[in-house]
Amino acid sequence: TNRGGISIWNTSGELQVELNNYQGGFGSISWNPNGKYIISKNLRIAQIWDLSNQSTLNLKTQNMLPNVDWSPDSNLIYLSKSGKNVQISDKTGKIITTLKGHTELVSSVRFIADG
Secondary structure, three states: OOOOOEEEEOOOOOEEEEEOOOOOOOOEEEEOOOOOEEEEEOOOEEEEEEOOOOEEEEEEOOOOOOOOOEOOOOOEEEEEEEOOEEEEEEOOOOEEEEEOOOOOOOOOOOOOOOO
């Protein structure tokens, strides 16, 4: 929304959830596969929204990837804190691993269905 939130409608056009308190404009939004969380991001912050209680976890970062993605099991997300490194974190923001060695800026990430 232009009020700084995310609105979710069902296929009949009925508003289901309105998530407010977003910090900054949106660059990417991704549902996790089990439908319980949404991650939204811009250049400086990613927010993980728990749809059951509309709470958020803010993950502050720099030079984030243009998109974010959930793993097929809904437990991991891709983030980046520098343009040539890709970080994989859990949904609490704890960094699990950093993928290094890219010689150019990473422009996109995606988990594949088999992990």
